[in-house]
Amino acid sequence: MMGADLKRGWCPSLLRPMESGDGWLVRVRPRAAVITAVIARAVAGAATRYGNGRIEITNRANLQIRGLRPETVEPFAAAMEAVGAADDGPAILVSPLAGSDPGVAAETLDLAAAIARASGLALPAKFGVLIDGGGALPLAGLSLDVTLRAAGGRWLLDGAEVAVEDAAARALALAEVRACAPRQVAGRTDTRPALGFHPYGDGRQGAVLLAPAFGQLQATQLSSLADLAERLGDGSLRPTPWKSLAIAGVERRDEGLLRDLARQIRLMTEPDDRRLGIVTCVGAPSCSRGEVETYAAAESLALSRHEGDPLLHLSGCAKGCAHPGPAEVTLVGENGRFTFIRRGRPGNEAVAHGLTLAQCAALMQSVPA
C-alpha cells in the first residue's frame, strides 16, 4: 500500500494516504451510510495512537484522519480492517439516513451495494456517485459525477427517469463514460447543515444532526458520540456531506437530552450557531500549502457574524478545497494575509489583496450583502 501511492495529488483513502503539513492523512468511508459505534471508537483510538487525534468530516461524508506517520499508516489500516471498516471501493455518497428512516426509498442501499460490487470499474480518484433516496435528510441540491435520485416513487439518473431494476447498471455505464471524459460538476452554493431534530414520517422517531466547529472533531469527541449513539439512538453515526454527523433512531422525547449532552462535548447543536455560516479548510500549519491559519481566523470572524449572514468561505490557499462553489464572500490566504473576493470562488477577480483579518471584517461590515 505504501510506495508508489505515497505521493501528493491523490484523493486519499484508507489504502492511499496523502501527505500533508501535519503528516499523512487517510480516509475512512462509512459503509451503507453508517459508522457504527464500534467503528467510531476504533477510529478514535487509532487516530490517537497512530495519528494526531484530529478527525475531519469531508464533504463526501468520509472521516479524514490526520497526522499519521509513514510507519503508522499500515497499523492504522490494520485497525480498521479488524473492525470491518476497510472499504476502498468506488466513492458512493448515500442518503445519510438510509436503513433507519422509513422515508428513504427502500432501494437506496441495494443500489449502492450493486454499484460498489462493480470492483472492476476503474474510476478516477475524485470521481463520485451520489444516491439520494430522500427522507428526512435528503441530498437535495447536491450532485456528483453520476447522480441517482428518488422522486415520487421513481428513480432519476441525472434527471432522466430510469427503471429501478436497471438503475445500477445504467449508473455504472454512465460512470464508465464519464470517467473517460470528466466534466465539471456544479459546485454547491451553501453547505450549512440544518442542525437539530429531523423527525421521520410518524414523528415519534428521528435523527439529530450535530456538527463539530468547521467540520473538525477530536478523537475524544468521536468516542463520546459513539456512547451517545448507543445510549439515545440506534448505535449508528452517519457522517453527512454538510460536515456534520447524524445520530439516527432517536425518540422525540430524547432529542433535547441528546443535544444537551452533545453541547457538553463542544459540538454545535443549534441551526443558528454563528459558526455555521463559515466554511473553511484545515489551512496552515496542518496543510503544507496553507498560507494562513484558517481555524483561528474562522473562530475570530464568527464573533462578528449573525444568524442568516451569507456564506463566508475562508480558504487557506487558492486551491479552495473546502468549498468548490461560489460564496458571497471568499477570503483566500496569501502570505499570511487575505485576498477578498465577493460573490465568487478562489481565483475569481478580487476586491482587495493583502488584507489583515480586521480589515476583512471591516470590509464585510461596510459593504452590505
Ligand code: SF4
Ligand atoms: S485550500 Fe489550500 S490550504 Fe486549504 S486544504 Fe486545500 S490545499 Fe490546503
